[in-house]
Amino acid sequence: MKINMSVTNVEYSLKESDSIVSKTDLKGMITYINEDFLRVSGFTREELIGASHNIVRHPDMPPEAFADMWKTLKENRPWTGMVKNRCKNGDFYWVLANVTPYYENAQLAGYMSMRSKPSREQINAADAAYRLFQKDNPGNLKIQDGKIVKSIFLAKFNPSKRLTIKSRLINVIGLLSVLMMIIGGLGLQGMSKAQ
The missing domain is CATH 3.30.450.20 (PAS domain)
Structure with a gap:
């Protein structure tokens, strides 16, 4: 330099x-x-x-x-x-x-x-x-x-910092979908126990 x-x-x-x-x-x-x-x-x-x-x-x-x-x-x-x-x-x-x-x-x-x-x-x-x-x-x-x-220190190990915006959105949508399935499953299980 x-x-x-x-x-x-x-x-x-x-x-x-x-x-x-x-x-x-x-x-x-x-x-x-x-x-x-x-x-x-x-x-x-x-x-x-x-x-x-x-x-x-x-x-x-x-x-x-x-x-x-x-x-x-x-x-x-x-x-x-x-x-x-x-x-x-x-x-x-x-x-x-x-x-x-x-x-x-x-x-x-x-x-x-x-x-x-x-x-x-x-x-x-x-x-x-x-x-x-x-x-x-x-x-x-x-x-x-x-x-x-x-x-x-922990930011060095953050895997999402290298992801594109598109990849981050796909990950968020995937996570929300999984949560919706879990909540739906719990709801169905609760309904079957109620009957």
């Missing part, structure tokens, strides 16, 4: 109207950027197009966040999470990143990222949690689908 070490403690605060957009190919190489991306990051178009998107990666970002992002994207699902990025001059900025696969001619072509200004509460929460990951001491925290969540 690339570590961009030239950093300052100066935060660049996004405007409410900022909407940072970029596209990458399947390997994370930048193919498109908008003007807000150029203005906020401080990089030139020539420095960004064709470069790996991790050119703006801040060293305070835990590798677990990007591992989670790539896992989610490889499952063909969108990812939303807090990201601390690095400007060219070493300053940093926080974004709420929404990354999704995009298609051209029915083929997966790459990934599109739209980033906006997060609230100060979102920044503070992410910063505190990411510091724990960086210190290798996240406790029971994990990053799942871009969110920082508490890991529950």
Whole structure:
């Protein structure tokens, strides 16, 4: 993983109207950027197009966040999470990143990222949690689908978490059918004893 070490403690605060957009190919190489991306990051178009998107990666970002992002994207699902990025001059900025696969001619072509200004509460929460990951001491925290969540031991053994919605509905309908048969059977048994 690339570590961009030239950093300052100066935060660049996004405007409410900022909407940072970029596209990458399947390997994370930048193919498109908008003007807000150029203005906020401080990089030139020539420095960004064709470069790996991790050119703006801040060293305070835990590798677990990007591992989670790539896992989610490889499952063909969108990812939303807090990201601390690095400007060219070493300053940093926080974004709420929404990354999704995009298609051209029915083929997966790459990934599109739209980033906006997060609230100060979102920044503070992410910063505190990411510091724990960086210190290798996240406790029971994990990053799942871009969110920082508490890991529950029993959740690892939950067989339904891998099921599709259709499979879950079939299971619920099957369970309800079995319960109806049991209740019907008990009712019939009660009626026969009453006679």
